[in-house]
Amino acid sequence: MEDTTKLTGMVFNVERYRIHDGSGIRTSLFLKGCDMACPWCSNPESQRSEKELGVHRNLCKNCGACIGACPQQAVSRAADGTVTTDRALCAACGACVHICPHEAREIYGEIMTVGEVMDGLKKDMAFFMRSGGGVTVSGGEPALQADFVRAVMRECKSECMDTALETCGLANWDAMWKCCEYCDEILFDVKTLVPVQFSRLTAGGIDTRLKALEVVKNNIRALRARDKTVIFRCVIVPGFNDDAAHIKRTADFAEETGVRQIDLLPFHQYGKHKYASLRMDYTLKDVAALPEELLEPFQKQIEQRGLTCTVGG
Numbered sequence: 001m002e003d004t005t006k007l008t009g010m011v012f013n014v015e016r017y018r019i020h021d022g023s024g025i026r027t028s029l030f031l032k033g034c035d036m037a038c039p040w041c042s043n044p045e046s047q048r049s050e051k052e053l054g055v056h057r058n059l060c061k062n063c064g065a066c067i068g069a070c071p072q073q074a075v076s077r078a079a080d081g082t083v084t085t086d087r088a089l090c091a092a093c094g095a096c097v098h099i100c101p102h103e104a105r106e107i108y109g110e111i112m113t114v115g116e117v118m119d120g121l122k123k124d125m126a127f128f129m130r131s132g133g134g135v136t137v138s139g140g141e142p143a144l145q146a147d148f149v150r151a152v153m154r155e156c157k158s159e160c161m162d163t164a165l166e167t168c169g170l171a172n173w174d175a176m177w178k179c180c181e182y183c184d185e186i187l188f189d190v191k192t193l194v195p196v197q198f199s200r201l202t203a204g205g206i207d208t209r210l211k212a213l214e215v216v217k218n219n220i221r222a223l224r225a226r227d228k229t230v231i232f233r234c235v236i237v238p239g240f241n242d243d244a245a246h247i248k249r250t251a252d253f254a255e256e257t258g259v260r261q262i263d264l265l266p267f268h269q270y271g272k273h274k275y276a277s278l279r280m281d282y283t284l285k286d287v288a289a290l291p292e293e294l295l296e297p298f299q300k301q302i303e304q305r306g307l308t309c310t311v312g313g
């Protein structure tokens with residue numbers, strides 16, 4: 001087997017003991033980089049491919065320790081006494097993170113080799129064995145780092161670990177298949193299959209946007225044609241896709257492709273503080289989290305089609 005353990009990827013989180021990213025207890029590997037920028041994204045630090053600095057203003061005491069630590073002179077004290085960071089100068093070196101006594105700074109993103117990832121995952125093998133769990137690769141969009149994902153998945157399978165991928169499917173087939181070849185279960189993040197809704201999530205002219213939706217659908221068709229297990233996961237967002245048309249299209253497409261399960265996830269605001277730490281605009285800040293009970297009619301609509309539907313997670 002070709003040695004790919006030195007291959008590197010940009011990882012922004014490794015989370016253990018997760019129970020909603022596939023069967024059993026799982027360790028999830030979150031990769032940076034995504035071509036979409038969904039307004040409800042709960043991991044905005046996943047969107048850019050490169051490392052970046054997060055500053056938690058609510059924790060900062062304006063002590064100034066980070067000013068002298070910065071080799072780029074990116075940190076300074078403003079006239080009102082607050083300490084500010086010029087992101088245009090910041091090289092995400094992390095020097096200010098280590099010196100801050102109040103944990104007000106963090107670097108999102110770390111380059112890891114496949115070997116380093118596997119060393120961590122092997123420590124969780126006992127939990128995987130006992131619970132029927134395994135490893136889930138998520139993002140961002142993992143397909144943007146397809147060679148790295150393929151190598152991690154292949155190493156996991158050689159260790160007899162269960163593997164799952166969480167993807168939005170907006171990738172060319174070559175990258176998609178690299179991610180899925182050694183994958184047991186694909187959690188397909190279906191934003192919406194209603195063209196007018198989908199076109200609000202992608203850049204470019206209308207033709208480009210509609211082509212993007214076809215790319216996603218064709219990837220699902222191709223995965224199912226190869227007998228891959230696919231589960232649809234739909235975040236239901238008020239004012240975007242909280243309607244019967246979205247549910248109907250998704251259930252129709254599940255039937256067409258032989259997908260047997262749709263998971264509905266209510267919109268929440270868990271990622272709000274991370275937008276602030278990156279000085280990104282959180283356009284849904286005034287949209288209330290959706291109670292799970294409000295998804296019950298959609299759940300019934302799906303179950304009436306003979307499909308399995310879960311809510312929450």
Ligand code: SF4
Binds near residue numbers: 069071072074075096
């Ligand atoms: S991460 Fe490095 S370059 Fe950026 S502000 Fe901190 S010390 Fe300066």
Ligand code: SF4
Binds near residue numbers: 059100104
């Ligand atoms: S070292 Fe930390 S607490 Fe002090 S000014 Fe910098 S970010 Fe704020």
